[in-house]
Amino acid sequence: MGSITFNVRDYDLSATLISGQVFRWQHRDGSWVGVIGNHWVRLRGDEFSISANTAEPVSDWNWLIDYLQLDLDLTVVLSKFPADEPMRAAASACHGLRLLRQDPWECLASFILSSTKQIVQIQQIITLLCERFGQPVPGGPTFDAAYAFPSAARLARCTEADLRACKMGFRAPYLLETARLVASHQFDLERPRALPIETARDELIKLPGVGRKIADCVLLFAYGFQSAFPVDVWVMKALRQLYFPKRKVTMHRLHRFAGEHFGVCAGYAQQYLFHYMRTKGKFKNPNPKFDTSPELK
DNA sequence: GCCCAGGTGAAGC
């Protein structure tokens, strides 16, 4: 068994793992259990440290340091947020929220499955997918079955019915076709890394089931494009309510505003807005009758 | 029963 403890500052592990950027972590007995690559991992975080246990010995922990982005100085990121009241409130309420650095294939496939689904349902779908088609990996001391995220090659060999049986509904043909394009190397998942963000986004959007929003999620959560700004229903409501109250604003306009207003760490700002909206409910609004924020869920 | 969910693609104007 591998074991290590990292000293950290400003790192809320729980908020990070449940903030809708990743769907594989389960809370058990005060710890977080998941699989990163082929490593079963148990994580435990407190105010000043994150400790990790693995099922097998580990000599090089760089994969975990990279995944958790432990070398990132959050105060630098926060200092680049716009100095407006909404961002101050979100930053204050979501202290220690972080962005992970995920595997591109797992991230891409996961977000293809995310469209018009609640986070708990995305988790259920992905759990089924991993149990049925993922490579088993040595699990923890409780000997729970653990599975790697299924490779593109493995999913490419599935039938659409196989995938639909994982409750993913109309997303099944999108995932299947994308898996085939990746597995056959018609789409190179390493290529976007070296491209400018706009070009990388255009490439991702060519994949079936991938539009602007899912492309931005993969750019941000997997490739680390810090300026990517995914706009889902929550972020859209936040932007409209906070920055364009009682005005009709197109998505195109929202994207343009986001690109101009949130700066080089726009992706982080987006995650703070998203998490704040989902967990803390309503922002203070100077004009309550214009408040259209969704109910707390 | 109803509405909604970390949307996308196709069809209609």
Next chain:
DNA sequence: GCTTCACATGGG
């Protein structure tokens, strides 16, 4: 160029 609609499935 917009706007509208279908698409599976499950939670509240």
